Amino acid sequence: MWTDPTELFPGTVVIVAPHMDDEVLACGGMVARLPHKSQIHVIYTTDGMKSPAPILPHDSISPDLGEIREKESAAAMNLLGVPQNNLHFLRLPEAELNSNMPALRHKLLACLQQIKPDHILHPFRFDRHLDHLAINRVLTAVHQQGQLRAQLTEYFVYYRWRLLPGRDVRQYIRPSALRTVDTQAVAAQKRQALDCFRSQTTIFYPWQTRPILTPQLLDDTCATPEVFLPYDAGMPGTAVFTKAVPWIRFVHRWESPLQKWKYLLGASLRRGVSR
Numbered sequence: 001m002w003t004d005p006t007e008l009f010p011g012t013v014v015i016v017a018p019h020m021d022d023e024v025l026a027c028g029g030m031v032a033r034l035p036h037k038s039q040i041h042v043i044y045t046t047d048g049m050k051s052p053a054p055i056l057p058h059d060s061i062s063p064d065l066g067e068i069r070e071k072e073s074a075a076a077m078n079l080l081g082v083p084q085n086n087l088h089f090l091r092l093p094e095a096e097l098n099s100n101m102p103a104l105r106h107k108l109l110a111c112l113q114q115i116k117p118d119h120i121l122h123p124f125r126f127d128r129h130l131d132h133l134a135i136n137r138v139l140t141a142v143h144q145q146g147q148l149r150a151q152l153t154e155y156f157v158y159y160r161w162r163l164l165p166g167r168d169v170r171q172y173i174r175p176s177a178l179r180t181v182d183t184q185a186v187a188a189q190k191r192q193a194l195d196c197f198r199s200q201t202t203i204f205y206p207w208q209t210r211p212i213l214t215p216q217l218l219d220d221t222c223a224t225p226e227v228f229l230p231y232d233a234g235m236p237g238t239a240v241f242t243k244a245v246p247w248i249r250f251v252h253r254w255e256s257p258l259q260k261w262k263y264l265l266g267a268s269l270r271r272g273v274s275r
Contacts, residue, residue, distance in 0.1 A: 003179040010118065012039045012040075012041070013039060013118070021069075021076075024076050025213075029186050030181050032190060055207065066091070075196040123154065125240075127156075132158070139152060154228065155229075172243060173229065
């Protein structure tokens with residue numbers, strides 16, 4: 001059953017994005033459908049300096065990568081109607097939020113207390129990026145401690161798991177806990193917003209062999225409804241799953257490291273052959 005985003009997220013909404021592009025990948029269609037754009041805010045927690053990330057030791061990035069990615073997010077959100085003044089950049093080191101949890105907590109709380117949202121959207125508790133997990137843990141902890149009154153809702157970015165039967169972790173979550181938003185009518189608008197992220201959707205540096213966000217992934221993402229998981233204190237951790245919990249834990253732990261080794265080995269072999 002479809003959920004009307006205006007009924008799911010009334011009032012002021014804050015999307016907490018670990019990286020520039022996560023907000024559109026997970027919530028772009030919902031943002032496009034919400035009529036009250038001036039009440040939508042996005043908090044970007046990291047500085048954008050690790051994507052694309054060097055694969056081999058002699059690979060390098062430009063010193064203005066973070067600034068480029070901030071401009072890409074501003075352009076994308078402008079297409080979706082969100083005012084630039086509603087974009088907040090905390091600029092903590094990307095891929096290092098786990099090492100900066102006190103700063104993450106302090107900066108997030110200060111920004112949220114200023115905005116006073118009714119809803120806070122943040123990454124899924126079993127997302128496959130450490131920055132995503134750090135944000136989930138911080139916001140869940142401060143909510144449990146009574147420091148946030150807003151309704152927490154988890155969104156999905158890395159829901160495609162290659163080692164999981166069906167390849168979609170959302171299929172293992174209790175259906176009654178999920179809320180699904182139909183984004184078909186705004187799919188083209190979401191795709192236009194994603195195309196703003198040229199650092200992610202193109203081969204941005206000569207040492208890359210593929211974009212971070214491939215055309216197929218973008219097509220699939222824009223053709224797929226957006227799914228949300230409202231936080232329920234009665235279903236912590238793995239309690240949201242209906243089956244295969246041990247395997248989910250295993251895949252969650254090992255799929256990302258294996259994928260990194262695959263990219264490293266592939267890049268090494270390709271460049272070795274080309275010399």
